[in-house]
Amino acid sequence: MTPVCPFTKASRPDDASSKKPGEHQNKQQASNENKPQQDSIVAPKCPLGYDSQTFKIGPLSCVICQALLFQCSKCVPCSHVYCKACISRFKDCPICGADIEKIEDDANLQGVVDRFIEGHARIKRSQVDTEQDEREDDKKTVIYEDVSLERGAFLMQQAMRALRANNIESAKSRLSMCTKDVREQLEKTGNTPELCSQLGAVLGMLGDCCRATGDASSAISYFEESVNFLMKIPNDDSEITHTLSVSLNKIGDLKYYEGDLQAARSYYSQGLDVRRNAMSHHSTVPTLVIDVATSLAKVADVDRNLGNEDAAIANFQEAVKLLESLSTSASDVGLENRRLSVLEFLNGQLGKK
Structure with a gap:
């Protein structure tokens, strides 16, 4: 599965831009007729640079996995800090090159990181710009958007960084927090x-x-x-x-x-049905055709192992027919290579009959 952020297309549940024009005006300035109240929407910004739309290594990051520190560990004697899983692969400090005599937990710094994550993108507030110009009472109200979905994108981004660096426990921790957040939203809004x-x-x-x-x-x-x-x-x-x-x-x-072949075939068949249905609506999408052929190969392989050779051959042949009739773009070399790879496997399986 290609990891993607599932929050990128999500709309904010309480979009301030949908409010009526005068809804957020500062009542204390209602009498100021010469300088009317002006509202502006400001996207949420993390003071340390950990926004979901940026890819910055901030002060609470591990420089190895580039995600927020997890199980923060300090090198002795240089005192540079990393995720435990990341630094355990090194004998020398990646930052300064010093020999690592031992690694110690840094509970204090990890506590700072954990508190930062827990509070990230949870605040929604109005802020009055105290900047004054010619008139002392001239102020501008700034409305901060609801950022609950920004938090989801933020957690997913940190998990993706950890996954790419094979820091699995860090990724699981961030994904678990994201799951908890979404479940809470489901309880409020339904499925x-x-x-x-x-x-x-x-x-x-x-x-x-x-x-x-x-x-x-x-x-x-x-x-x-x-x-x-x-x-x-x-x-x-x-x-x-x-x-x-x-x-x-x-x-x-x-x-x-x-070794549970019957269960395996059941799930493979369900996956095949989902892909067939998708291809019936988008028959010209090459990736869907290859996906269907791959699912057919999985079902056929299980059938062969269960002794259903005729069913296996039929599925292998159907998959070959799909791929042989598929035309891919000359510019999409990766897709064509994938088609040829699956086709080679299928022909190999048919040669075993």
Whole structure:
């Protein structure tokens, strides 16, 4: 699954720009007829630079994974700090090059980081600009937008940085916080498509984290919950459809490796059905065709292992036919290479009959 931030398209639940023009005016200045009240909307800004739209390494970051510090550890004797999982791979300090004699927990700094994360993007307030010009009572009210969804994007960004650096526990921590936030929103608003899609994506990423650490049982639980939420959404969104089918296939993979072939086939078949349905609405999208062929190959492989050779051959042949009839853009080399790779595998499997 290609990790994406599920909050980028989300609208803010309490958008100040939708208020009526005079709703936020400062009542104390209502009598000032010569200089009318002027409101302006200001996007939330983190004072330390940790905004979801930027990619800055701030003062609370680990310079190795570039995410916020997690299990903060201090090198002795140089005192430079990193995430525990990150610095444990080094013998010399990446910043100064000093030999690392030992690594100590830095609970005080980690406490600062944790408090910062807990409070990040939770405040909504009005601020009066105290800057004065010719008239002493001339002030401008600044309305800060609700930033609850900004917090979700912020947490996802930190999790993505940690994942790229293989700091799995850090990523899980940030994703778990994000999951908690979305669940709280769901309790207030109900199962809206927007929130269900957000939660489904985050739960899928938590499943990936557990799978990376070998915790198959937890991974399956997260993927299954992801599927449950994504199933509540109309299946006309290609991104949601892709995430849903990928989660189903990943459960199938885990069941396959556990040796539960019947369960694996069930999940692979569900993933295939989701992709077939998507392709029926978007038959000219090459990636969907390749996805369907891949799902057919997974179902066929299980059928062969279950002794259903005729069914396996039929699915392999259908997948080959789809890929052979697929035309890709000459400029999209990656897509063509993927098509050829899957086609080579399928022909190899047909050669085994």
